[in-house]
Amino acid sequence: TQNDFIAEYLDYRDVYLDIILDSETFARAGICETCQSAEATFNCVTCTGDHGWCRPCLIRSHQSLPFHKIQFWNNLCFHDVTLAELGFVWYLGHGGEPCPSYGGSEIYGYQDERVDGVTEAGSLPQDTTPVTVVHSSGVFTHNMSWCCCLGSNPHHLQLLRAGLFPASSTRPRTAFTFEVLDHFLIDALECKTSARSFFEKLTRLTNNAFPDSVPVSEKYIFINSEYQQYL
Ligand SMILES: [Zn+2]
Ligand SMILES: [Zn+2]
Ligand SMILES: [Zn+2]
Incomplete structure (x- = not known):
């Protein structure tokens, strides 16, 4: 019975x-498991x-895992950080690889206008735009690097090809995963979840302490679910 399970x-x-x-400590503190240096x-x-x-090494190992949640160890405890803050760039148009039309580009880098507003030395000479991506596990802001090859798709279609439904077809700044x-x-x-409750759930999954700090409005959820029913 239930009581037996609890007694056990x-x-x-x-x-x-x-x-x-024990899981609150950094089990793998020390040397990076990938570069070993x-x-x-x-x-x-x-x-x-x-x-x-x-x-x-974190960015490289997560190049195709943009919705993973990362923690930074400050020698005492973990802090939540985002992949975008750490220099992650989401490349569109070439299966996750940087667009060759930009020339030799690095798999990660920095740019002047990053989602966290941090400016660092170094350059990312690429056409990147912060886009808010709504996923089942929360709301993420990613720096999107568009394909700029001759005859490339407009931005909203590049998002759609990457599995992201754009909230707008003109200058998309918000997109939804099909998931x-x-x-x-x-x-x-x-x-019987309303769009508002569903969106509140996503903001709490993103930041349970400060759900109001999460960008994007639930009206988009309505609009996009309407769109999807037409597909
Ligand atoms: Zn490393
Ligand atoms: Zn991960
Ligand atoms: Zn390209």
């Missing part, structure tokens, strides 16, 4: 708590297992 659990409660508290300061809470990367649109339709069907 109580014998192990302290052990469970110890293991959960720089100091490891980042962990990913979305990847399974314990990891420790330096910044460049979050499907998720919303099923939530509305099975749980």
Whole structure:
């Protein structure tokens, strides 16, 4: 019965708590697991297992995982940081690789107008734009690097080809993954979730302490779910 399950659990409660508290420390502190030279300061809470990367290795290992949630270890505790803040660029048009029309470009870099407003030495001579991407696990802002090859698609179609439904076809600054649109339709069907409640859930998944700090309005959820029903 339910009581037996709880009685069984109580014998192990302290052990469970110890293991959960242990996971709050940086298990892979020390040297970066990939380059084996720089100091490891980042962990990913979305990847399974314990990891420790330096910044460049973290970005490279997450080039196709833009919705992973990253933590920075300050030698005492973890802080939430975003891939975009760390220099991640989402390349469009070439299967995740930088557009060759820009010339020899690095897999990550810096630019003057980044989503966090940080300016650093170095250059990213690419046409990047911050775009708010709404996904099932939260709201992310990513620096999009557009394909600028001769005859390339307009920005809204480049987003769509990358699996992101643009909120606007003129100057898209918000886009939705197909996963979050499907998720919303099923939530509305099975749980009678309103667009507002669904959006509030996403803002809390993004930042439970300050949900109002999350950009994007829920009216977009309405608009996009309408669009999708026409597809
Ligand atoms: Zn490294
Ligand atoms: Zn990860
Ligand atoms: Zn291109």
